[in-house]
Amino acid sequence: MDFYLTALLQGLCFSALALGIYISMKIFNIPDITTDGSYTLGGVVTAILLTHHLPNYIILPAVIAAGGVAGALTGFIHTKLKINALLAGILVMTALYSVNLSLMGRSNLPLINVTSLFNLISISPDPNHNTFCILSIFVIIITLLIGYLLKTDFGIAMRATGNSETMIRSLGVNTDRVKIIGLALANALTAISGYLISQFQGFTDISMGIGIVIVGLGSVIIAETLINWLRITSVWLSLILVLAGAVIFQLVLAVTLDIGVDANLLKLVTAAFVLLIVSLPRLKSFL
Amino acid sequence: MININNIHKVFNPGKANQVNAVNGITLHIKNDEFLVIVGANGSGKTTLLDMVAGSVLPGSGNIIIDGEDVTRLPDYRRSRWVARVFQNPMSGTASDLSIIDNFRLASIRTRKKGLSIGINDTFKNQVKEKISTLGLGLENKIDQPMGTLSGGQRQALTLLMSVMDSCKVLLLDEPTAALDPRSSDIVMRTAEELIRDYRLTSILITHNLKDAYNYGNRIILMGEGQILKDLNAGQKSALKQNDLFDWFG
Numbered sequence: 001m002d003f004y005l006t007a008l009l010q011g012l013c014f015s016a017l018a019l020g021i022y023i024s025m026k027i028f029n030i031p032d033i034t035t036d037g038s039y040t041l042g043g044v045v046t047a048i049l050l051t052h053h054l055p056n057y058i059i060l061p062a063v064i065a066a067g068g069v070a071g072a073l074t075g076f077i078h079t080k081l082k083i084n085a086l087l088a089g090i091l092v093m094t095a096l097y098s099v100n101l102s103l104m105g106r107s108n109l110p111l112i113n114v115t116s117l118f119n120l121i122s123i124s125p126d127p128n129h130n131t132f133c134i135l136s137i138f139v140i141i142i143t144l145l146i147g148y149l150l151k152t153d154f155g156i157a158m159r160a161t162g163n164s165e166t167m168i169r170s171l172g173v174n175t176d177r178v179k180i181i182g183l184a185l186a187n188a189l190t191a192i193s194g195y196l197i198s199q200f201q202g203f204t205d206i207s208m209g210i211g212i213v214i215v216g217l218g219s220v221i222i223a224e225t226l227i228n229w230l231r232i233t234s235v236w237l238s239l240i241l242v243l244a245g246a247v248i249f250q251l252v253l254a255v256t257l258d259i260g261v262d263a264n265l266l267k268l269v270t271a272a273f274v275l276l277i278v279s280l281p282r283l284k285s286f287l
Numbered sequence: 288m289i290n291i292n293n294i295h296k297v298f299n300p301g302k303a304n305q306v307n308a309v310n311g312i313t314l315h316i317k318n319d320e321f322l323v324i325v326g327a328n329g330s331g332k333t334t335l336l337d338m339v340a341g342s343v344l345p346g347s348g349n350i351i352i353d354g355e356d357v358t359r360l361p362d363y364r365r366s367r368w369v370a371r372v373f374q375n376p377m378s379g380t381a382s383d384l385s386i387i388d389n390f391r392l393a394s395i396r397t398r399k400k401g402l403s404i405g406i407n408d409t410f411k412n413q414v415k416e417k418i419s420t421l422g423l424g425l426e427n428k429i430d431q432p433m434g435t436l437s438g439g440q441r442q443a444l445t446l447l448m449s450v451m452d453s454c455k456v457l458l459l460d461e462p463t464a465a466l467d468p469r470s471s472d473i474v475m476r477t478a479e480e481l482i483r484d485y486r487l488t489s490i491l492i493t494h495n496l497k498d499a500y501n502y503g504n505r506i507i508l509m510g511e512g513q514i515l516k517d518l519n520a521g522q523k524s525a526l527k528q529n530d531l532f533d534w535f536g
C-alpha cells in the first residue's frame with residue numbers, strides 16, 4: 001500500500017510540472033522541452049540553498065525565478081530570433097545541463113539533516129501523511145493561482161495567443177511578450193516540481209530531469225482525453241483534470257512496477273503508455 | 288483621419304520572386320469616409336490594408352492616423368485606433384474561447400490586459416444586449432466556444448467586437464468572401480449600420496462588385512500596386528453597376 005501512497009505523493013509533486021506543460025502545450029500551442037533542464041534546475045537550486053541552510057521562504061522564490069529565467073530565455077530565442085520552438089527548447093535544455101552541473105559542483109547532492117518543506121510543519125505524526133497534507137495544500141494554492149490567472153484579462157489574452165494570433169494582435173496584444181511570459185511561467189512551474197521532488201526523495205541528481213518532459217506530456221494527454229471525452233470547457237475543471245492526470249500517470253507506473261515489470265524497462269513502459277493514450281481515439285476505429 | 292504618403296512595399300527584394308506589391312500610393316481618407324477598394328488579385332489591395340493595420344510595414348513613405356505618424360508602429364500598437372475584420376472568420380475570433388471571452392478582449396482593445404477579472408454580470412448583460420441587436424439569437428450562447436458558430440455568425444460578432452471599445456478606423460478585408468449570400472448580406476448590413484452609428488472611417492476591400500456598388504461613399508480601383516481610378520461620393524453615386532464591371536473588362 002505504501003508503494004501506491006508514494007506514487008500518489010509523486011503525482012502531487014509532478015502536478016506543477018503537468019500544469020506547466022499544460023500552459024506551454026495546450027494554452028500556447030508551443031512544444032516546449034526546456035522542461036528537462038528547468039526541472040533539474042529547480043532541484044539544483046533547492047539542494048544548494050537547503051544545504052546552505054537557507055529558509056524555505058527564500059528557496060521557493062529563488063526556484064521560481066530560476067525556472068522563469070530559463071523559460072523566458074527559450075521564449076526569447078523562439079519569438080525574437082524566430083527559432084523553431086522545439087529547437088529553442090533543446091538549446092536551453094542542453095545549456096542548462098552544464099549550468100546545473102557547475103552550480104552543484106558534482107553530479108549528486110544529498111539532502112540530509114536539512115529542514116525541508118516536508119519537515120517544516122508537522123500536521124500528522126506519520127511522515128507520509130504529513131507529506132501528503134503539505135503537498136495537497138501546496139498544490140491547491142498553485143492551482144488556485146493559475147486558475148485565477150487564466151480567468152483574468154491577461155489570462156484570456158494568453159489563451160487567445162495560442163488560439164488565434166492574428167486576432168489577439170489586432171486587439172492590441174504584443175504576442176511575443178505574452179509568449180515569453182507564458183514560457184517563463186510554465187518553466188517556473190516545472191522548476192517547482194524539481195523543488196518538490198528533490199525534497200521528497202532527499203537528494204538532487206544531475207540526471208533527474210532526463211525524459212521528465214514525458215511525465216508532463218503524459219499527464220496532460222490523460223487530462224486532454226478526459227476533457228474531450230467529457231466535453232469540458234471550464235478552466236477550473238480542466239486544471240483539476242490536469243492534476244488528476246499527473247496522479248493517474250504515477251499510479252499507472254506504480255502498477256507496472258507492482259506487477260513485476262523490470263524497473264530498467266520503466267521508460268519504455270512510460271513511452272508505450274503515452275503512445276497508447278495518444279492513439280486511443282484512432283485505435284477505437286480499428287475495433 | 289488617414290493620410291498615406293507615397294508608400295512602397297517590395298517583397299523579396301533582389302530575388303527571383305521579387306514582388307512590387309505597392310508602388311507609391313498617396314491616399315487621404317477623411318473622417319467618416321467609407322472607402323471601397325476594388326482591383327484584380329495581386330493589385331496590392333490587401334498589402335495596402337495590411338500596411339494601414341500595421342501587420343506589414345512599408346518599405347518607404349509614411350502613414351498618419353488621426354494626426355499621429357504610425358509608419359513604424361507594429362499592429363498591436365495601432366489597435367488604439369484601428370479595428371479589423373479579416374477575410375477568414377477564424378482570424379478575427381478565437382475558436383476555443385467562449386463568445387464572452389472574445390468580447391472581453393475586444394472591450395479592452397485599446398487598454399492594458401491586466402491581472403483583474405473583467406467578466407462579471409454587468410459585463411455579460413451588456414454583451415448580451417449588444418449581441419441581441421444582430422437578431423441572430425446568439426445572446427443566450429455567450430458561454431459557448433466561438434468555434435461552434437458558423438462563419439457568418441462569427442463575422443457578424445467580429446464586427447460587433449470592433450465597436451466594443453473606442454474605434455476610429457474599421458478595416459474590412461473581404462469580410463464576406465467565405466460566406467453564403469444570405470450571411471454576406473447580414474454581415475454587410477451590420478457593417479454599414481455600425482459605420483454609420485459610430486461614425487467610423489472605414490476601408491472595405493471586396494471582389495463583390497454588387498457590394499462595391501451598394502456600399503461606401505468613395506471607391507478606388509487598384510492595379511499593379513497603384514491607384515488607377517478614384518471616385519468621390521458624387522462620382523460614385525453617378526456610377527452604374529455595369530460601369531464597375533467594365534473596369535474589369
